[in-house]
Amino acid sequence: MAKTQTTIVDIAKELNISPSTVSRALKNHPDISKKTIELVQACAKRLNYQPNALALNLRLGRNNTIGVIVPEIVHYFFSSIVQGIEEVASNEGFNVMLFRSEESYEKELKITNSLINARVAGVLASLSKETDRYEHYQQIIDNNIQLVFYDRICIGINTDRVVVDDYAGALKAVEHLIETGCKRIAFYSSPTHLEISKNRKNGYLDALRKHKLPVNESLMFVCDTRDAAMELTPKVLAMDNPPDAFFAINDHTATGILRAVKQFGLKVPDDISICGFSDGDLALACDPMLTTVEQHGYEVGKTAAKLLIDKINGVTLGQFTNRIIKTKLMVRGTTRVI
Amino acid sequence: MAKTQTTIVDIAKELNISPSTVSRALKNHPDISKKTIELVQACAKRLNYQPNALALNLRLGRNNTIGVIVPEIVHYFFSSIVQGIEEVASNEGFNVMLFRSEESYEKELKITNSLINARVAGVLASLSKETDRYEHYQQIIDNNIQLVFYDRICIGINTDRVVVDDYAGALKAVEHLIETGCKRIAFYSSPTHLEISKNRKNGYLDALRKHKLPVNESLMFVCDTRDAAMELTPKVLAMDNPPDAFFAINDHTATGILRAVKQFGLKVPDDISICGFSDGDLALACDPMLTTVEQHGYEVGKTAAKLLIDKINGVTLGQFTNRIIKTKLMVRGTTRVI
């Protein structure tokens, strides 16, 4: 009804007392008499008073908003992370400002500026694929804003990090393939400069070495989408010495492989085994259902948010922490039982 | 480096001029001399000045943040919507504050309070399944905050709305089933009090009537998850007079039906046809790929955000608008060709 939102001054005028008294009364300050407190709080309720967070944050030089930079929103892993972040934040009384970098450095730059303008208390960030300079993140730190990286972390900047255990996840997945009888395991990966590509590749390689299998460069491909997998896979299967298993960097790619293999006339998992890296529900829609590595994005988000809020509240003293979230191999129908 | 972020006053002191001059110089005010403007802007760059949005918004009584209430984040349709919103908002210079209601009325109440505290310029909301009172949304309006509902709209409140054309989508889907020879079409739906259930059911019913097929209550079920579908479907197939097609309220449910039908020993689409309502990539991972109704969440988000921002900017005069986003039938492998 009110053309403008009710303020402390409105209440003060209504009750013929000073704004400072109202302010104190609203928070049950011991200096204020019971009578006044009751009066003020009743009036506040009646006029539907809601404190102005803008004024409050300005005055107190703090902010109850945290910024989140995410490369993509429509993406199972990232949206799980956002959900984890939102949950922790809202429990701790923080609001979440969401930004999508769209895998672009330019956008990321704009976003970090917006975050500084908004004077957020902290930032949770995952690098875009394009990003290879980090001054804008240093600027965030220089502006006294807490910063925690998650998943696509930044090594160039001194700060806290939360990552998925890509190495161990890949190691376990490939070992599972080997233990169920696979000998020539192809690896479909994202561009090699990304940390996750490197780490998962190392897991893949170490699994091979551990089980004394030859490492074969001709079985390693850059291929990380469903469409690319459907195009590449028939060619790979037609090679002289084709693989008997595929390990893919994500489930989208794995579903592409699965479809291509079936179209090629081979049986999964009898002829060919397939293992993905989790993108969510997709794995259960496949036939057979996809063996994959669960990444626990929700945990990543929760952990990162907790870390950040602790830093904001000054709970954590001193050094930077690296948190690693464990992965879990979900064995389903695209790999054989022992 | 600076313990605190640089302000206009810092620049003023540095240059021995007044803050007002700095403020004007930064925005190329014609009153200020070229020399001063250059001086100020150089100094601002050097000290890495970023305007304090808090102070600005307080002073100007405006806000460049919009709030988004979403029932779930990890959900293809809703995350598409959020992506659409984020895109439009960031193009128009608005920040997005994201809240998840978790399908809970209590949470929704807390969120609307937070939004009022934060003095956001506008709110985009989709009702939680639980919500059946709307005072908290009326309060948003009373506080002079623009409000637009999307998808799960609220009829009780006088405001703008953006919805998917559920009725037409369902109608077209069921007609497609009928035209490809199906005569007994089962309908798996969400709880019946939801608008989307009602609208899609009406589409389903009208398709049957239009083609002179009998309406059969025993073919309509409340079932809207993959697991529920896998449990219910075998029973339905074992009925005396089983259906020859299934129309499901979402793709998760459809994938459950598909799996159950195959396990039952029937062929899709030869014996049984299946049509879903789109949850995204899921449809492409199925075998055969799922025929489904594309909902264009991204469009919903973009449209709703545009509508809201127009209202905030006072572009739209007067009446409330209802925008309807068209659906599109994606014919794939779980239905027959004519």
Next chain:
DNA sequence: AACGCTCTTGCAAACGTTTGCACCCCAAAA
């Protein structure tokens, strides 16, 4: 010499809070 004009700059108030300090009043102690 007085006036009026333009160009540039600064003062001060305002947005809605919080909070250190001062103040008043009344009762109890001296």
Next chain:
DNA sequence: TTTTGGGGTGCAAACGTTTGCAAGAGCGTT
């Protein structure tokens, strides 16, 4: 009666901006 003291309240400054208004400088016109 005068001090002391404490409970209750208000003043004013501060957070970082913007902006209406005033004012000074410089210069040309009467």
